[in-house]
Amino acid sequence: MQTWPLHAGYPLEILDGLWDFAFQEGVLFREEQCSKIEFHDVTTVPSCFDLQNICRGLRGTGFYRRRVRVHKGRIRLVCRGFGFLLSVYWDGRKIGESNLTYSEVPFDFLSEEEGEHELLLAVSNLYDASAAPLIHPFYDFYGYGGLYRSVELHQLPDWSVDRAEVRIVDAESGKIRVRLRLSGNLPERCPAAFSLDGAPFQEQLLDSAEPEMELQMENRELWSPEHPVLHTVTVRTPFSSVTERFGLRTVKTEGKKLLLNGKEIRLKGICRHEAHVLFGVSLPPSLILEDVRLLKDLGCNFVRCVHYPQDSRFLDLCDELGLLVWEETLGWGNPPEHFRNPAFAAAQKAQAHRLIEKSINHPSIIIWGFLNEGHSNSPETDTLYSELAEILRSARDGRLISYATMFPDDDRSLALADIISVNRYPGWYASNPDLPRPLKEIEAEMDRLLKSLAKRGFGNRPVLISEIGAGAIPGWHDTFHVHWSEEYQADYVRESCRVILGNPEFLGLAVWHFSDCRTYASARALCRPRSLNNKGVLDEYRRPKLAYDVLKQAYSCQK
Numbered sequence: 001m002q003t004w005p006l007h008a009g010y011p012l013e014i015l016d017g018l019w020d021f022a023f024q025e026g027v028l029f030r031e032e033q034c035s036k037i038e039f040h041d042v043t044t045v046p047s048c049f050d051l052q053n054i055c056r057g058l059r060g061t062g063f064y065r066r067r068v069r070v071h072k073g074r075i076r077l078v079c080r081g082f083g084f085l086l087s088v089y090w091d092g093r094k095i096g097e098s099n100l101t102y103s104e105v106p107f108d109f110l111s112e113e114e115g116e117h118e119l120l121l122a123v124s125n126l127y128d129a130s131a132a133p134l135i136h137p138f139y140d141f142y143g144y145g146g147l148y149r150s151v152e153l154h155q156l157p158d159w160s161v162d163r164a165e166v167r168i169v170d171a172e173s174g175k176i177r178v179r180l181r182l183s184g185n186l187p188e189r190c191p192a193a194f195s196l197d198g199a200p201f202q203e204q205l206l207d208s209a210e211p212e213m214e215l216q217m218e219n220r221e222l223w224s225p226e227h228p229v230l231h232t233v234t235v236r237t238p239f240s241s242v243t244e245r246f247g248l249r250t251v252k253t254e255g256k257k258l259l260l261n262g263k264e265i266r267l268k269g270i271c272r273h274e275a276h277v278l279f280g281v282s283l284p285p286s287l288i289l290e291d292v293r294l295l296k297d298l299g300c301n302f303v304r305c306v307h308y309p310q311d312s313r314f315l316d317l318c319d320e321l322g323l324l325v326w327e328e329t330l331g332w333g334n335p336p337e338h339f340r341n342p343a344f345a346a347a348q349k350a351q352a353h354r355l356i357e358k359s360i361n362h363p364s365i366i367i368w369g370f371l372n373e374g375h376s377n378s379p380e381t382d383t384l385y386s387e388l389a390e391i392l393r394s395a396r397d398g399r400l401i402s403y404a405t406m407f408p409d410d411d412r413s414l415a416l417a418d419i420i421s422v423n424r425y426p427g428w429y430a431s432n433p434d435l436p437r438p439l440k441e442i443e444a445e446m447d448r449l450l451k452s453l454a455k456r457g458f459g460n461r462p463v464l465i466s467e468i469g470a471g472a473i474p475g476w477h478d479t480f481h482v483h484w485s486e487e488y489q490a491d492y493v494r495e496s497c498r499v500i501l502g503n504p505e506f507l508g509l510a511v512w513h514f515s516d517c518r519t520y521a522s523a524r525a526l527c528r529p530r531s532l533n534n535k536g537v538l539d540e541y542r543r544p545k546l547a548y549d550v551l552k553q554a555y556s557c558q559k
């Protein structure tokens with residue numbers, strides 16, 4: 001399915017559909033395997049191979065093969081999302097590899113001949129800290145293998161305009177700066193024409209080393225969750241054109257407040273893994289749309305996209321239907337030893353750059369995050385935390401930087417964050433499980449947290465509770481409202497909203513979690529029944545638990 005931006009002027013094929021497929025268990029892909037593979041199966045792209053009969057739940061390498069017909073010249077293959085380690089072969093020749101699990105990655109190369117060619121993609125879902133350092137088996141979400149999202153084949157002209165990145169210079173007056181990303185054999189001066197919101201094209205001659213232009217919008221309507229007004233800019237060059245969609249809006253903090261278009265806004269949010277038990281992390285478009293509708297129905301104005309870069313189709317819909325978004329790099333509870341691994345740091349930084357490139361024009365994204373619950377109280381994490389904050393901040397695009405910490409009392413990097421985001425589960429992972437009223441822990445912990453942050457000098461920063469929640473087994477009811485009952489979860493969500501939204505010291509919250517989703521049974525047998533993280537207000541098939549209506553009620557009462 002096509003997402004923004006739209007490309008024109010050259011052939012672009014989306015290679016979704018049936019591909020030849022073979023799977024080798026337990027084997028991390030090696031070059032010499034390539035020619036010896038026998039293909040007896042087929043699979044669909046996109047999908048997770050380890051959800052399919054042939055290799056369900058297994059770890060190894062999946063080989064995808066198909067033939068494509070192309071011109072002689074520049075080719076770009078775009079893989080919009082895969083896990084974990086991808087190698088790309090063209091007529092048996094390696095053209096690239098990537099370990100940026102969940103990122104959108106382009107591979108540029110030359111086709112020497114016009115005609116049919118063999119494309120082979122090898123994708124491994126084996127855990128390997130040096131080859132695929134971003135993902136680890138202790139993460140609390142299932143690591144699926146495969147080509148999760150579409151693969152695209154761009155037959156590029158001699159030179160092309162690939163992206164037009166829009167920076168808002170002044171939202172009120174409608175002044176924007178458009179920076180082009182060009183590729184190929186560029187002339188020194190690029191003739192270009194641009195059109196805003198479909199108006200007649202205007203010509204410009206650009207310096208290809210600095211292809212930037214400042215433009216003035218006629219229609220200056222602002223984007224907001226209530227009025228998600230979107231604009232377009234089309235940039236035409238002699239052989240290609242690109243149309244980007246964007247919104248005019250400002251986001252900044254003022255003391256403890258978040259201002260959207262100059263007005264204070266509080267965040268009523270939820271965390272969402274892009275996952276479903278039947279589809280893994282390869283969601284069909286109808287389900288993505290349904291998820292966005294459910295988020296709107298809940299009364300959310302904010303979604304924290306956990307814990308990796310998300311499908312552009314979801315982000316497109318957040319732009320269109322008006323949801324504020326937090327998007328982050330892949331990470332989960334990473335300990336100091338990961339920070340000592342240069343491959344981990346390099347992949348994190350590369351993924352942050354990819355995040356910017358992919359998502360730069362989404363007005364819905366207001367926060368860029370990284371490294372969920374990394375061990376940010378350890379000195380060994382300092383460097384990478386500041387490097388990631390710097391990369392994301394350098395995009396200078398009116399977004400805020402944050403990361404979810406679980407060490408608010410001794411976190412070393414809080415000064416880097418525009419918004420202090422804390423994950424907390426008082427009364428669920430109760431400090432005193434014998435307490436007859438564990439829900440009381442919520443208010444006590446929130447008060448304690450604010451005091452502790454103030455004591456550490458962060459009393460004047462916005463504070464977001466980036467996770468809070470309780471598990472419930474769908475359909476399990478209990479008159480005592482004990483842990484795991486739908487009743488306890490509903491009480492928990494009600495109390496969390498009362499305490500957090502009722503206290504203006506908090507910017508808001510993102511309830512953990514949208515829907516139940518798969519994690520590992522083995523390591524977490526005692527706290528992850530059904531092998532799912534059961535803290536969804538919806539179950540794994542998007543059926544509401546009691547907490548759904550409670551949350552909806554809490555969010556609809558709060559302006």
Ligand code: ADA
Nearest residue numbers: 140372373423467512533535
């Ligand atoms: C953490 C983590 C989540 C999830 C949650 C839980 O805060 O960030 O991914 O694991 O805990 O359910 O305990």
